[in-house]
Amino acid sequence: MDLVSKVVRAARVGTPGSRVIRQYDSQGIRFSAFEGTGFHVVLRGTCWLLSEDQDPVGLEPGDVVLVTSGAPHGLNRVPCALHDLPSMAVRPAAPRPGPFDFEFLCGVYQFQQGRTPQYFRALPDLITLSPDYDRSPRTRALIDLLSAETSEADLGAAAALPALLDLILIHVLRQWHEQQGSAEWPRTDDPEIAAALREIHKYPQRRWTVTRLSDVVGLPRTVFTRRFTEGVGRPPMSYLTSWRLSLGARALRETDATLATIAREVGYSTEFAFSGAFTREYGVSPGRFRRSTAALIPPVAD
Structure with a gap:
C-alpha cells in the first residue's frame, strides 16, 4: 500500500x-x-x-x-x-x-x-x-x-x-x-533521510534502532540522528514510535485482531509493551480506545 x-x-x-x-x-x-x-x-x-x-x-x-x-x-x-x-x-x-x-x-x-x-x-x-x-x-x-x-x-x-x-x-x-515534486512523507530534500523514512514506513515491524537505520542509509549514527531530527522535526526513534502507534490505532479501529497480533505487526515484542506505549501516546488503553472508536465511527470498507 x-x-x-x-x-x-x-x-x-x-x-x-x-x-x-x-x-x-x-x-x-x-x-x-x-x-x-x-x-x-x-x-x-x-x-x-x-x-x-x-x-x-x-x-x-x-x-x-x-x-x-x-x-x-x-x-x-x-x-x-x-x-x-x-x-x-x-x-x-x-x-x-x-x-x-x-x-x-x-x-x-x-x-x-x-x-x-x-x-x-x-x-x-x-x-x-x-x-x-x-x-x-x-x-x-x-x-x-x-x-x-x-x-x-x-x-x-x-x-x-x-x-x-x-x-x-x-x-x-x-x-x-x-x-x-515529491512523494516523500514528510517531505525532505535529504536523500539519506528520505531513504530512512521509506524503510520506517514500509517495514515498521522490524527491530529498528538508530544504529541499524543509520547503517541502512550509510551515515554515522550521530550525523544521521542530527540530520533526521532537523529534517523531520523529531528524533528517529520518536518518529518510529509515532508511526507504529498510528498503525496500531488504525488496526484497533478497523480489525478484530488481538492486541498480541497488532503488537507484532507494528513492531512490539509483546502486547504489554504495545499497550504501555499506546497508553502514553493516546492517553487511554488500547482496549478502551477500541471500544470508544467503535461506538463513534462506523466501519468503512477498503
Missing part, C-alpha cells in the same frame, strides 16, 4: 464530520486549534484565509484549504486579524435564504484521544490548493457528493461520510505532492 493511502487510513481513527457553512453580513468565522486533520472547499463566493503567522491568502470557488493538524485559522470576506473574527459556533445555524458573502464545505477527522499523527504534523499547518478539475474531474465529483451527503440525511450517510473524506483527502494530498 502506498504511503498516502496509509496516512489517510490512519486518520480514520478520528471522528468524521462535515458541514456546509454560509457566511452572511460580512461576518467571518474563526476555527480554534483542535487535534485533527480536515479541509475547507470554497463552493460559492470569494474569501480570505487568515492565520496567526501568515499573510492572508485569497480564495476563489473550488479552492481547497488543507488543515493538516488543527492549527487555528479563519475565513472572512476581507483580510483582517484572526482574533477579530467570531469563533465558530458548536452548532451553526442552518443556511438561510437570501444573499450571502461566501459558502464553503468543511470536512474533518477530529481525534478524541491522543495527538494528530506525526506525518500530518510534519506538513505545513495550512496548505492552499487550486485543484485542476479539468485534469481531475473526480475531485470535483467527490466534493459535490460530500456536499450533497452533508446536506441530506439519507440512509447510509454515516458510512458514506468517512469514505468520501478519505477520497477527498487522497486526491488533495496527491495533487499537492505532484505540485511539490
